Amino acid sequence: SLSDRLTATFKNLRGKGRLTEADVDATVREIRRALLDADVAVPVVREFTGRVRERALGAEVSAALNPSQQIVKIVNEELVEILGGETRRIRLAKNGPTIIMLAGLQGAGKTTLAGKLSKWLKAQGHSPLLVACDLQRPNAVTQLQVVGQRANVPVFAPHPGATSQELEHPAGDPIAVARAGVEEARQKLHDVVIVDTAGRLGVDADMMEQARQIRRAIVPNEVLFVIDSMIGQDAVNTALAFDEGVNFTGIVLSKLDGDARGGAALSVSSVTGKPVMFASTGEGLDDFELFHPDRMASRILDMGDILTLIEQAEKAWDKDEAARMAKKFADQEDFTLEDFLAQMQQIRNMGSMKKMLMMMPGAQNIRQQLEQFDEREIDRVEAIVRSMTPHERLAPKIINGSRRARIARGSGVHVSEVNGLLERFAQAQKMMKKMAQGGMPGMPGMPGL
Ligand code: GDP
Ligand code: MG
Structure with a gap:
């Protein structure tokens, strides 16, 4: 794993008094291999290791840290930087409801996230409304209704009086539904609207066009791109396509409870320059958290202890x-x-x-x-x-x-x-x-x- 590789690499450096250029290069090579193994995208790896190398070679002699600790520190700082630096919170609208649109491939975890996010916002005193704009997938609307019930949050569905049979295969215009949902939120004084949209199994032009039109119609304050963190090397192309298609404002990593090592997180935030805002960590409504770049960096490095020691040494x-x-x-x-x-x-x-x-x-x-x-x-x-x-x-x-x-x-x-x-x-x-x-x-x- 990435963590194991890096730990082994840093262990080799431990106890060295001074690092030569060859030491730095050898370390950077290990970091490169480890990141590639963790499915971090090739261009991201190249840029990342380049920066680490440059900083490691140019690092001023630190009084507090030995050279290997200094490299750990640099790697950690660069990881945090790529992951967005500080935790980025939702930007609330000044007037009217804050509109949050969800986008991403089918199965990414959008509908699940809609429930989690609405429950979380509700606990903070907001009064969210969920809007079901996925009219593509059978049962997508009922799925959101189930989620809404669990979160105790109302759901705006395309056909309020529809029979369950009609809901199974809802027809209609998702853009009109999105617009109507936001209007409903205004009328009923909800201060947040979460718009769930349709995805496809792969990026396709029609789906992207639909998402783009929804975005244009409702002018959201946040467009959250939800991505399955297990997706591997595909993460970069998917993220770039969605960024171009809907120009999202933040990233949500789902399924971080799986075996994911954070490769997708690194790749996606690095290539789009957009911050990761939330992490989804399970199927339950509460398996959800604000994303903390520094914690993710330590998870990738799996070096919490060493980082703590470094802090101590500096203090x-x-x-x-x-x-x-x-x-x-x-x-x-x-x-x-x-x-x-x-x-x-x-x-x-x-x-x-x-x-x-x-x-x-x-x-x-x-x-x-x-x-x-x-x-x-x-x-x-x-x-x-x-x-x-x-x-x-x-x-x-x-x-x-x-x-x-x-x-x-x-x-x-x-x-x-x-x-x-x-x-x-x-x-x-x-x-x-x-x-x-x-x-x-x-x-x-x-x-x-
Ligand atoms: P959507 O197509 O983007 O709306 O994705 P869904 O919300 O329907 O989720 C697809 C599947 O992934 C469902 O079976 C969810 O229960 C599951 N899922 C969503 N988020 C997570 C997560 O964070 N962890 C795990 N383990 N499963 C998740
Ligand atoms: Mg869905």
């Missing part, structure tokens, strides 16, 4: 941890190896060494050391501390020769490295004490250096 040091350490100093408690390890883990989670260290007291003195700081050093330190018993971590003084040998064996390092660590820790502890006595506020030091 820098965890304030709670800093406060906890400050209190420890104030209470003249000892700085233990447990604290030391906690700090190490925090730093690793934040993925950023430099910014963190630069913010800490005393960082000026160790700037050169910082420049050559090796993140693998943290791995070794962590392994060593993890090989100690809890008691040893709390009272390192008890760590004698045989304990040192055991710890070295357990962590796969040489005894001299254990010695080195304990020495540095003892110095750090002293420094922390001095800082505490000097009333240093807030920031814990970085005793590993």
